[in-house]
Amino acid sequence: MCGVFGIWGHPEAAKLSYLGLHALQHRGQESAGIVTSDGHRLYAHRAMGLVNDCFRPADLATLPGASAIGHVRYSTAGGSHIRNAQPFSVDDARGSIAVAHNGNLTNADDVHERLEARGSIFQSGSDTEVIVHLVAMSTQRAVEDRIADALSQVRGAYSLVFLTENALVAVRDPMGIRPLVLGTMKTEHGDDVHVVASEPTAFDLIDARLVREILPGEMIVIDRHGVRSSRPFATAPTRLCVFEYVYFARPDAKIGGVGVYEARKRFGRRLAEEAPAVCDLVIPVPDSGVPAAIGYAERSGVPFEMGLIRSHYVGRTFIEPQQSIRHFGVRLKLNAVSETIRGKRVVVVDDSIVRGTTSRKIVKMIRDAGASEVHLRISSPPTSWPCYYGIDTPTRKELVASSHTVAETCKFITADSLSYLSRDGMLDAVATSPGCSSSAEEFCHACFSGQYPIPLGPPPRGRQLPIAGVAS
Secondary structure (H helix, E strand, C coil), X not given: CCEEEEEECCCCHHHHHHHHHHHCHHHCCCEEEEEEECCCCEEEEEEECCHHHHCCHHHHHCCCCCEEEEEEECCCCCCCCHHHCCCEEEEECCEEEEEEEEEEECCHHHHHHHHHHCCCCCXXXXXXXXXXXXXXXXXXXXXXXXXXXXXXXXXXXXXXXXEECCCEEEEECCCCCCCCEEEEEECCCCCEEEEEEXXXXXXXXXXXXXXXXXXXXXXXXXXXXXXXXXXXXXCCCCCEECHHHHHHCCCCCEECCEXXXXXXXXXXXXHHHHCCCCCCEEEECCXXXXXXXXXXXXXXXXXXXXXXXXCCCCCCCCCCCCCCCCCHHHHHHEEECHHHHCCCEEEXXXXXXXXXXXXXXXXXXXXXCCCCEEEEEECCCCCCCCCCCCCCCCCHHHCHHHHXXXXXXXXXHCCCEEEEXXXXXXXXXXXXXXXXXXXXXXXXXXXXXXXXXXXXCCCCCCCCCCCCCCCC
């Protein structure tokens, strides 16, 4: 999962991109980068770490121009290394182009092999570089036609922003698996500025206004002529990732017309209906479990309390004491409030269980703090299948739900009871939310069901890659 941002027409494009990426920091913490254009050439700065650490004032001063794209990365394809930090940029005979990508290509290995056979040299382990090479090799003239030509040869999930010396292009894959939104703002002189981002929360920080979501399969081109839209790809059924609502999007975001905070509360209410428990308190696993726990408490009529407190100052690295401390990693982030939960029957609400090891440690921590009973409630279905569309989930054998029944998982995590929100309950909770633009059938839930909307592996060989031209 990553975050992308783009801006066109503001004299402080780099600084506003920095702020936009800061608002998208939850979508990626491994690296950050910004590429700007002054109308003549592209300028780039990429670094490992959080946005605040990657960009000092001196770094932003090296990024002139009134247009920019930015990226925060959480690695999926390719490891955590500076060579995989985005945006990627290349130069060829027709100029320069940079790209930032949220998502994952399911046929990247096949296209990579064919490109290497034709002489392409790759500098990273990221599937995004495949797109850069395909754009550079395209024989089309206009930049939007080159991008459309390139994307017709790949398959998977993508929300992309491209930048050339003279244009900014935003594209969303035909199924719309990953979100992408369009916004606008004014300069202090009243000039129009156009912005795009993974979530509208990036607009709030810079006083931009959400215009609309970029549609599945839509390409937006922004240049000196204004904003124009096209639909260059074959239509496909919409499949917005439902896990955006469960975990990834910020609670204050609106995705697909639905407020994420309200969707998570609706998950909790539905969970209380499906899996009630005799208890004294409802507590969340912060932060992502908070809205669902509020909804669970509201529907069940049981008091809500913050029985676990999260530290917001845990960095990317820490010094672990040589003498072993049990559950050190969890205790670094969470601590139980014993005065609140001692002697109480507690329902603990979390958003998901992956391997189960963290849940086991959390249950142990709550018991050690004096809870008489611990009932775990999960505001999504069992995560039984890996995601191939931009979320770095473990292999299937590492997912506890893929090989254990609910009863077996409950025993492993040592809870008194365990229940998940049903798949139908989750989908219905989103689809019936005020403002939702999708039906329950229009969400991707492959990580819960194993029903992958985009086939894995190479696409049909109906067309061949152009032979002329090699990306440098």
